[in-house]
Amino acid sequence: MWDDDHLFFADICSPQTTANVRAGSLIEVNVVDPFVRKGYRFKGRATVHDPGSAVFAEGVERMRAAGSKLAGRVKAIVVIEVRHAAPIVSPAYDDGAATEADILEAHRARFARLHDHRVPG
Numbered sequence: 001m002w003d004d005d006h007l008f009f010a011d012i013c014s015p016q017t018t019a020n021v022r023a024g025s026l027i028e029v030n031v032v033d034p035f036v037r038k039g040y041r042f043k044g045r046a047t048v049h050d051p052g053s054a055v056f057a058e059g060v061e062r063m064r065a066a067g068s069k070l071a072g073r074v075k076a077i078v079v080i081e082v083r084h085a086a087p088i089v090s091p092a093y094d095d096g097a098a099t100e101a102d103i104l105e106a107h108r109a110r111f112a113r114l115h116d117h118r119v120p121g
Contacts, residue, residue, distance in 0.1 A: 002079055003033060008059055013077040019074050021046045028078055030088060035107040036100050037090030044083040048076050055079060 001024060002008045007029065007104040011018040032039030049055035059077030063070065092103055 002059075002062075007082060008062075008064060009078050010070070010074040011048075011078060012070050012073050015075070018048055018078065019080055021048055026119060027078075029080065032088055035111070037092050037102050037107070038100070039041045039088045041086050041088050042080065042082050042084070043083045046078050046080045050076050065085055072086075081121050 009029075025045045026043070028041060028043045030039060031043050039095065049059065056074075056077045059079075060071050060074050061073070089105070092098055
């Protein structure tokens with residue numbers, strides 16, 4: 001989060017995404033917690049800030065302050081002016097019987113099973 005009305009992300013390995021933003025500044029970002037199957041959809045205008053700009057420097061510093069180890073690899077900072085935000089809720093809740101705690105426990109258990117059976121690499 002940049003502030004109450006803006007989100008940001010860093011272009012580290014997303015040259016096509018950044019090119020798309022440069023070509024047309026409207027963007028939609030969906031953020032979903034994979035365990036509770038809920039999140040938000042954010043829509044708005046985005047701007048790309050390149051190295052040498054004050055916004056780029058601030059974005060990289062925010063990443064460092066948050067503990068990111070990737071701050072040195074940033075190619076651009078993209079700031080989104082959020083004009084619309086809406087919740088996203090999985091169909092797993094459609095029956096009205098499942099609670100967030102139920103969904104969370106089911107996905108934690110599923111992840112643990114998958115993790116226990118992963119192929120060593």
